Amino acid sequence: MIVSDEELMLECRKGDMSAFELLVRRYQDALVNYIYYIINDYHRAEDLAQETFLRVFKSASRYEPKASFKSWLYTIATNLSKNEIRNRVRRNTYFLEDMVDEGEDVYHSEFMIDTRYQPDILYEKKERQQLIKKALKQLPENQRLALTLVTYQELSYEEISEILNCSIGAVKSLIHRARQNMKKLLIKAGIGGGVNVKI
Amino acid sequence: MLKYKINECKNVQAQLSAYFDSEVPTWQRHLIRRHLKQCPDCGCRAKVIEQTDKLLRFVEPVKASDTFLSSVMLRATTIKATQKTHQSIFNRLGCFVESLQMWMRDNIRSYNLVYTFGLIFCVFTMIGVTLYSPRIEKLNPFTQFRSKSSEVQQERLISFEVILQEEPKRSLKIR
Ligand SMILES: [Zn+2]
Numbered sequence: 001m002i003v004s005d006e007e008l009m010l011e012c013r014k015g016d017m018s019a020f021e022l023l024v025r026r027y028q029d030a031l032v033n034y035i036y037y038i039i040n041d042y043h044r045a046e047d048l049a050q051e052t053f054l055r056v057f058k059s060a061s062r063y064e065p066k067a068s069f070k071s072w073l074y075t076i077a078t079n080l081s082k083n084e085i086r087n088r089v090r091r092n093t094y095f096l097e098d099m100v101d102e103g104e105d106v107y108h109s110e111f112m113i114d115t116r117y118q119p120d121i122l123y124e125k126k127e128r129q130q131l132i133k134k135a136l137k138q139l140p141e142n143q144r145l146a147l148t149l150v151t152y153q154e155l156s157y158e159e160i161s162e163i164l165n166c167s168i169g170a171v172k173s174l175i176h177r178a179r180q181n182m183k184k185l186l187i188k189a190g191i192g193g194g195v196n197v198k199i
Numbered sequence: 200m201l202k203y204k205i206n207e208c209k210n211v212q213a214q215l216s217a218y219f220d221s222e223v224p225t226w227q228r229h230l231i232r233r234h235l236k237q238c239p240d241c242g243c244r245a246k247v248i249e250q251t252d253k254l255l256r257f258v259e260p261v262k263a264s265d266t267f268l269s270s271v272m273l274r275a276t277t278i279k280a281t282q283k284t285h286q287s288i289f290n291r292l293g294c295f296v297e298s299l300q301m302w303m304r305d306n307i308r309s310y311n312l313v314y315t316f317g318l319i320f321c322v323f324t325m326i327g328v329t330l331y332s333p334r335i336e337k338l339n340p341f342t343q344f345r346s347k348s349s350e351v352q353q354e355r356l357i358s359f360e361v362i363l364q365e366e367p368k369r370s371l372k373i374r
Contacts, residue, residue, distance in 0.1 A: 017275070024271050028263040036261050046264060050271050057275045061282075129258050136255070150220060151255050157222045176216040183251045191254065 005069035012060045020060070023069075024053050030153060031077055037148045038081040039088075040137060048084060052077045071162040074153070078145060078163055085141070128191060135185035143178035150175055207234060211241050219248050 005026070011019035031052060036045035055076050136144060145164060149155045155163070157171045164171065211234045217223050218231050235242045 015279075017272070017279070020275060021268070021272055024268055028267055028271075029260070032263040032267070033260045037258075042261060045261075046267060049263065050267070050274065053271050054274055054278065058278060132254055132258050136258075147255070151252060152260065157217070157220070172217050172222070175220070176213070179216050179248055179251050182255070183247055186251065186254055 006065040009056075009060065009063050009069050010065065012057070013063050020057055023056075027070075027073060028053075031073070034074070034148060034153055035077055035081050037133075037136065037152060038078075038145065039084050040133070044084060048077065048080045051080055067162060068159060070155070071159045074149065074155070074159075074163045075165075082141070131189040131191055132186070135182060135189055138185055139178055139181055143174055143181065146171055146174040147178040147182065204238075208238060208241055211235070211238070212244055215241070215245055215248055219245070219252065 003022075005023060008019040008023050012023065028049065031049045032042075032045050035048050035052075036042055039045060039048070052073065056073060136147070139147065142164060146160055149160045149163065150157075157168050157175075160171045160175075161168045164174075166174075211231050214223055214227065214231060218228065221228075223231065235245055
């Protein structure tokens with residue numbers, strides 16, 4: 001039997017550390033991945049994911065299972081990521097990192113092992129991934145957040161509306177526009193040809 | 200007929216993304232599916248959405264490092280310990296206030312009288328502070344650096360102190 005997040009959180013409220021550990025285990029990869037897609041810096045993504053979990057832990061005593069735990073967790077992570085981007089823009093380091101995306105090899109070690117005897121394919125794959133990431137980064141903030149949440153975190157529109165604090169209708173149009181823009185950006189980048197429709 | 204078709208296409212195209220994410224009601228789902236089979240233009244747009252999604256999923260996900268969990272748990276344990284200490288301090292303070300209230304109830308006949316006195320004292324203190332407020336320059340060390348006159352005054356005070364600390368010369372003449 002799988003214990004729900006909300007039940008685990010209630011256990012955590014009572015001071016059960018193992019319940020909290022289970023929650024961290026459940027969401028650590030997804031959360032690091034989500035923040036990484038938004039801020040594009042693996043080490044900072046880990047820091048912010050840790051901060052997210054610790055904020056959850058700190059407010060566990062006041063936790064009421066009104067909304068879904070997942071939405072709450074992603075709301076905290078989203079706000080932290082937004083702040084990070086804002087701070088970086090203020091420091092002018094965000095756009096600089098656009099050009100120099102380092103540290104890729106380290107975090108795709110499995111991928112490296114699979115294709116190490118086919119350097120051409122590896123290069124192609126890596127380049128393609130870079131282009132997609134770059135295109136994703138060019139989307140307006142809210143569109144990028146909504147698209148990341150629906151594609152990589154597989155959240156429902158209702159959950160996304162809670163996280164982004166807007167209506168389901170707004171989420172619908174955000175994702176719709178995000179996909180349209182994404183297609184344009186991918187075609188511009190030279191990938192995503194195949195089907196050509198005027199959008 | 201053509202106008203009707205254009206309208207239908209518009210409606211379907213606006214819903215395509217939600218349809219792809221299974222976020223439309225069942226009745227609408229059937230209608231869209233039927234339309235996509237009949238309309239090549241909308242069918243093509245649906246394919247575009249599918250392809251874009253496929254490309255997005257092409258990006259390999261990253262994972263949390265091996266030390267992530269242990270690091271979070273360590274920090275959480277530290278927070279828990281701090282929270283416990285804080286709680287014990289507040290508990291002690293609460294106990295003290297409670298026992299003080301008990302003592303007051305036991306030893307002072309009219310409990311309301313104490314409150315009245317306390318209130319009067321507070322009001323008078325506030326009035327006093329408002330009327331005879333202390334000089335801010337004296338309280339704030341930074342304001343001293345702003346005015347040169349205060350600096351000079353300070354120097355004078357120091358020199359005065361130095362003069363005072365000198366031994367009186369008259370004591371030599373006593374013999
Ligand atoms: Zn159509």
